[in-house]
Amino acid sequence: MDTSTDWLAQLPLEIISMILSQLSIHSLVSFGATSRNNFRYHILGVKRLHLAVFNRPLDAHIAFMDRGLSNDSKTSDDLSQVHQIQVVLPGSSTQFDVPLRDYFEKNSGTKRGKQKYAALMSDKQFGDLLSVEQTIRAQNEKFSQMVYRYGASLMELEFLAHDLSNEGAMALGASCGSKLRHLGLRFQHPHVRDGCLISGRYWANPAPASSAWNYLIGIGPGAKEISMSNLESLVLERAGITPWQLRMLIKRNRTLEVLKLRTCAAVKPEFVNWLGGMGIPDYEGEIPRQEGEPAPGASLKILWLENCNGIYSKNKKFHGKSQDVDSGLDWVRGLVGLQSLSFRECKNIDANAVQRANEAIWHIPELHAPRIASLSDSLIEVDPEYA
Structure with a gap:
């Protein structure tokens, strides 16, 4: 070790970690490059990592x-610095695969075949689809490299990109599955305009369902020992995780207190009913919930379900009876520990019904109901000079 840093060897690892966690990411990486021991030490200083991987620096900034x-992680009382890292993909990482191009060219010996290949390459929808898939693969490749390096020390991790792949999920589960306390996977960026995307509508719906999420719950080839198990806070935006996959993830993380889901495919009646203790076993081998047993979501303190149109409140006329107030949302009753609940932008949930149910039954201190539409929402103000 460099003699100028010999004093570090005399300190406990906890103190070393505390000192290094106050450095910026540039200073930390520079310190790690000075020696082999310091490289190992600098990893201890990265506890809170937010990683954005896009094609342009502007996209990462946005x-x-x-x-x-908003980030409401359980490690917010940690004095260590949040390290924000922006990774810009090289242009070649989002171009067509060389093997794919070679395959078409080798099998296009005839004039007609070459014409078909040229037509396929000029098809904008095919090009967009291929470019998006390659972008996702390149993003997760960079994400995996960072997670394999710093995962052992991470307590908080956020990944901002297009989607999660098998490679990224496997790295996540294998490297920081037991120590991680806050996980944010944010795949909804409506103000990012990528050349390979058709329009901003790409971000409007949940990502397609994927087997990648199985690696976070210990299911899949070689995934028995890699899964998330001690999360206290989970944030998912535009995630293609299924209701069953999300249920398994919550079951494995019994310490979970914060759950924020936005534009997620998993937010459906079958999931929220289970979360509130109203679900029934829907697959063989599942143990039914016993009478008096807390609901799976009873330990949650914060639950935000935003821009999720798979859940709804039933339109029943209110007659002053408490049992009718929260019709369709009665699963909320099982979430006895809730301090904050949000239904922002949930189009199929009645804002008035939510307000009445909270006043009569739930009594949740912080409630964000869907915005109540008014006549003014459909009006456009016009300058009289241009009328």
């Missing part, structure tokens, strides 16, 4: 600025 669900 993604960090426009995070839909």
Whole structure:
């Protein structure tokens, strides 16, 4: 070790970690490059990592600025610095695969075949789809490299990109599955305009369902020992996770207190009913909930379900009876520990019904109901000079 840093060897690892966690990411990486021992030490200083991987620096800036669900991690009392890292993908990483191009060219010996290949390459929808897939693969490759390096020391991790792949999920589960306390996977960036995307509508719906999420719950080839198990806070935006996958993830993280989901495919009646203790076993081998047993979501303190149109409140006329007030949302009753509940932008939930149910039954201190539409919402103000 460099003699100028010999004093570090005399300190406990906890103190070393505390000191290094106050450095900026540039200073930390520079310190780690000075020696082999210091490289190992610098990893201890990265406890809170927010990583944005996009094709342009501007996209990463916008993604960090426009995070839909505010960070409410359980490590917020940690004095260590949040390290924000922006990774810009090289241009070649989002171009067509060389093997794919070679395959078409080798199998296009005829004039007609070459014409078909040229037509396919000029098809904008095919090009967009291929470019998005390659972008996701390149993003997760960079994400995996960072997670394999710093995962052992991370307590808080956020990944801002297009989607999660098998490679990224496997790295996440294998490297920081037991120590991580806050996980944010943010794949909704409405103000990012990528050349390979058709329009901003790409961000409007949940990502397609994927087997990648199985690696976070210990299911899949070689995934038995890699899963998330001690999360206290989970934030998912535009995630293609299914209701069953999300249920398994919550079951494995019994310490979970903060759950924020935005534009997620998993937010459906079957999931929220289970969360509130109203679900019934829907697959063989699942143990039914016993009478008096707390609901799976009873330990949650914060639950935000935003821009999720898979859940709804039933339109029943209110007659002053408490059992009718929260019709369709009666699963909330099982979430006895809730201090904050949000239904922002949930189009199929009646704002008035939510307000009445909270006053009569739930009594949740912080409630964000869907915005109540008014006549003014459909009016456009016009300058008289241009009328």
